[in-house]
Amino acid sequence: MKQAELARNAGISASYLNLIEHNRRRIGGKLLLDIAEILQVDPTMLTEGAGAALISTLREAAMESEASGAELDRVDEFAGRFPGWAQLLSDTRGRVAALERTVEILTDRMTHDPHLAASLHEMLSTVTAIHSTASILAEPGEIDAEWQARFHRNIHEDSERLAETSRGLVTYLEADHAGATETGAPQEELDAALEAAGHHVPELEGRAEVEGPLARMGETLSAPARALLDRWLRRYAADAAALPLDRLAEPLAEHGPDPAALAQALQADPAQVMRRLAALPPDMLPAPVGLAICDGSGVLVYRKPVADFPMPRFGAACPLWPLYRALNRPLVILAGPVIHPGRAGDGLWAEAVAVPQGRIAVNADPLYEAHMLVRPRPGAAAGARGATPPAGPPQEVGVACRVCPRTPCPGRREPSILGG
Amino acid sequence: MAGHVLLIEDEPNIIEAIRFILSRAGWRVDTHSNGVDAAEVVRARNPDILILDVMLPGRSGYDILRDLREAPETKALPVLMLTARGQSKDREMAERAGASRFMTKPFSNAEVLDAVRALAPS
Numbered sequence: 001m002k003q004a005e006l007a008r009n010a011g012i013s014a015s016y017l018n019l020i021e022h023n024r025r026r027i028g029g030k031l032l033l034d035i036a037e038i039l040q041v042d043p044t045m046l047t048e049g050a051g052a053a054l055i056s057t058l059r060e061a062a063m064e065s066e067a068s069g070a071e072l073d074r075v076d077e078f079a080g081r082f083p084g085w086a087q088l089l090s091d092t093r094g095r096v097a098a099l100e101r102t103v104e105i106l107t108d109r110m111t112h113d114p115h116l117a118a119s120l121h122e123m124l125s126t127v128t129a130i131h132s133t134a135s136i137l138a139e140p141g142e143i144d145a146e147w148q149a150r151f152h153r154n155i156h157e158d159s160e161r162l163a164e165t166s167r168g169l170v171t172y173l174e175a176d177h178a179g180a181t182e183t184g185a186p187q188e189e190l191d192a193a194l195e196a197a198g199h200h201v202p203e204l205e206g207r208a209e210v211e212g213p214l215a216r217m218g219e220t221l222s223a224p225a226r227a228l229l230d231r232w233l234r235r236y237a238a239d240a241a242a243l244p245l246d247r248l249a250e251p252l253a254e255h256g257p258d259p260a261a262l263a264q265a266l267q268a269d270p271a272q273v274m275r276r277l278a279a280l281p282p283d284m285l286p287a288p289v290g291l292a293i294c295d296g297s298g299v300l301v302y303r304k305p306v307a308d309f310p311m312p313r314f315g316a317a318c319p320l321w322p323l324y325r326a327l328n329r330p331l332v333i334l335a336g337p338v339i340h341p342g343r344a345g346d347g348l349w350a351e352a353v354a355v356p357q358g359r360i361a362v363n364a365d366p367l368y369e370a371h372m373l374v375r376p377r378p379g380a381a382a383g384a385r386g387a388t389p390p391a392g393p394p395q396e397v398g399v400a401c402r403v404c405p406r407t408p409c410p411g412r413r414e415p416s417i418l419g420g
Numbered sequence: 421m422a423g424h425v426l427l428i429e430d431e432p433n434i435i436e437a438i439r440f441i442l443s444r445a446g447w448r449v450d451t452h453s454n455g456v457d458a459a460e461v462v463r464a465r466n467p468d469i470l471i472l473d474v475m476l477p478g479r480s481g482y483d484i485l486r487d488l489r490e491a492p493e494t495k496a497l498p499v500l501m502l503t504a505r506g507q508s509k510d511r512e513m514a515e516r517a518g519a520s521r522f523m524t525k526p527f528s529n530a531e532v533l534d535a536v537r538a539l540a541p542s
Contacts, residue, residue, distance in 0.1 A: 120504065121475055121504040124504035124525045124526060125431045125434065125504055125525060126431075127525070127526045128431070128434055128504075128525040128526040128527065129431055129433035129434045129437060130433075131526045131527075131528070132434065132437035132438065132441070132526075132527075132528075132529050132532075133433060133436070133437045135528065135529045136437060136440060136441065136529065147440065150436070151436075151437075151440075154433040154436060154437075157433070158433055
């Protein structure tokens with residue numbers, strides 16, 4: 001039925017009906033019954049149709065946030081005139097509520113998860129036992145030989161128990177993380193997908209068709225994470241086309257995983273060389289290399305940690321990393337040894353460089369992106385070749401403030417949970 | 421002899437370390453590892469100071485302490501509570517239950533010894 005016909009049958013003007021339809025005039029009484037009869041619908045359909053739930057949600061949103069000054073008395077008009085915006089507001093409120101519930105569940109879980117609580121209690125008890133026993137042994141003065149032997153045995157037992165508990169805890173948390181895709185940020189989803197693939201994509205070595213690996217690696221990812229993966233795969237394909245494996249093999253055998261020497265030998269961008277080194281199949285390198293990439297704001301957009309150089313899974317990394325110094329000195333390769341506090345040995349070797357993103361444009365300052373490759377110290381790994389850089393004490397860096405015992409530290413942003 | 425300490429804790433190597441430290445400082449140390457009958461054990465052994473872990477098998481240290489505070493003979497017993505948690509909520513719970521002092525794991529030997537000395541009846 002046309003609007004004009006309906007208006008005529010109901011005895012009102014078409015413009016008045018238009019106002020009613022757009023919630024700018026209220027409808028009730030006889031007119032409501034008449035229109036319902038003409039349309040052969042239940043009168044409640046006209047007043048409590050699909051829009052009623054929407055209006056109710058909008059009312060709740062306005063009442064929850066009274067400070068916003070939302071015009072409650074005009075909510076019907078708003079929903080009628082801007083149904084799309086109103087629906088968006090309602091959906092957003094629903095999403096916020098769902099996220100709040102998720103946060104509540106996770107917070108509750110941290111506090112009440114019996115397995116987590118029991119594991120942490122077990123770890124702290126074992127640490128206490130080791131701490132107390134070791135303190136007794138470390139005190140000056142003689143301890144009876146029998147007690148000494150007993151304490152040594154206790155420390156040994158406790159350290160084994162601690163190792164077992166911590167392994168169990170890590171397995172538990174990792175398993176939990178694998179199932180938490182819905183709550184993770186897209187970058188975290190991408191990190192997990194790349195880690196699962198070993199950072200290597202065989203399909204893109206020699207071919208530049210990203211659809212296959214995108215479907216394989218992105219099967220369980222959210223849409224935003226798939227978009228990140230798509231971009232990462234396209235860059236991988238371009239890198240692989242510029243520096244194919246057969247072209248890399250010979251200079252790699254000559255120089256080892258030295259990005260500066262390789263860039264020189266291959267006449268390539270050192271940042272691109274670093275990305276290729278991080279993506280090589282394991283059999284092409286004497287030892288794995290790690291890579292971190294950050295954008296101009298310092299946010300990590302790619303992370304491939306190695307055993308002796310862990311990287312934070314969430315949040316910001318240690319500001320002492322050469323990665324961030326590179327942002328201060330674009331287009332200069334900064335190289336030197338680095339070590340995490342508490343790690344044995346001479347540490348690792350890090351090379352970092354910041355390169356501009358995009359092309360040169362008129363009156364546009366470049367945006368820089370920094371890369372940092374971490375690899376075994378040159379000369380330390382068996383079979384490593386290339387020029388041996390000058391030796392020196394490694395620079396102490398951390399993973400992130402929360403889990404770093406280093407104090408005092410000029411870069412500290414927040415207290416460490418490790419105490420000290 | 422400095423006095424009699426009863427240590428209720430389920431971690432055997434913590435028991436051994438605390439027993440050593442306190443015994444060396446002249447305290448007589450008794451131990452017990454179960455929460456279920458802990459309150460009866462305290463009444464039976466009648467220590468000068470009680471060191472009580474919060475997470476015990478069978479019964480929580482808070483519940484045990486509440487029982488002890490209700491009984492006239494243990495109402496004023498100095499109690500040092502040990503726990504693996506250190507949140508303010510746990511501290512409040514320990515205080516409400518009637519703990520004289522509260523110590524979070526991992527603690528140092530010197531802290532335990534200082535706390536026991538401070539709680540010792542003069």
